[in-house]
Amino acid sequence: MPDKPAPDASRRSEKSRRAIYAAALALVAETGYPKTTIESIAARAGVGKQTIYRWWTSKADVLMEAFLDLGEQAAARQGDGQPYGIPDTGDLAADLKAVLRATVDELFDPAFEAPARALAAEGVVNEQLGRQFVAKLLQPQLELYVRRLRSAQDAGAVRPDVDPRIALEFFVSPLAQRWLQRTAPISYEYTDTLVDYALYGLAPR
Structure with a gap:
């Protein structure tokens, strides 16, 4: 009788890891x-607690x-290596509006929204997790x-004295605040307006 091939441990481990992610x-x-507990994750994934630990x-x-x-799987489906790909068409307003509209779609995705809110909330009280949330996500x-704002500076579409890291908060931070606190609805019209308001103050004098 021919020898049976040995089980592929790496494939088995990857299958378990995927099941744990999904659970x-x-x-x-x-x-x-x-x-949500380690025990409930293990039970849903069909693995032992020891596997998770x-x-x-x-x-x-x-x-x-x-x-x-x-996020990596979503980027792969888009053919982009980043969670959010910001185009550089030469039209800064159009590029920012496009990526913020895509962000709105993601924020409304139940698969994204619940874990994102959970991580953001836990990161407030768990300092180590909070640092990881900022650094990794x-x-x-x-x-x-x-990078997109710096490209716009090079093209003369944004004043050279503008700090891009501060400037991006004009449209990213209000959207995040609305989403986290549910203070008001978010929509394409809202994010388009954020871009218009922000760029009015960034345009060359």
Whole structure:
């Protein structure tokens, strides 16, 4: 009888990891962050708790990695290497409006919204998680805006004395605040207006 091939441990591990990602994101969406536990993630994923603790130290770490993977998969589907790809067509207003409209679509996506809110809320009270949230999720996205604004400066569309890192907050921060606090609806019209208001103050004098 021919020898049976040995099980592929790497494939088995990847399958388990994917199941854990899916379980963590689904449970947070269904029950909320406080009620999501390592035990419930393990049960939903069909793995033992020891498997999770072998790779992560807490449910926050599981959710962070699952959320990063969610963004990477979305970027891959778009054919873009970044969570948000900002085009550079030469029309700064149109480019910013396009990416902010895409952001609105993502914020309304249930698969994204629940874990994003959970991580943002937990990051306020968990300093270590908060630093990871900024470094791994927010900063790479904000850097894309910085680069696009610098390109606009080189083209003369934004004053050379403007700090791009501060300027991007004119349209990114109000959107984030509305979304997190639910103070008012968000829409394409709202984000388009943010860009118009911001660029009116950034245009060359």
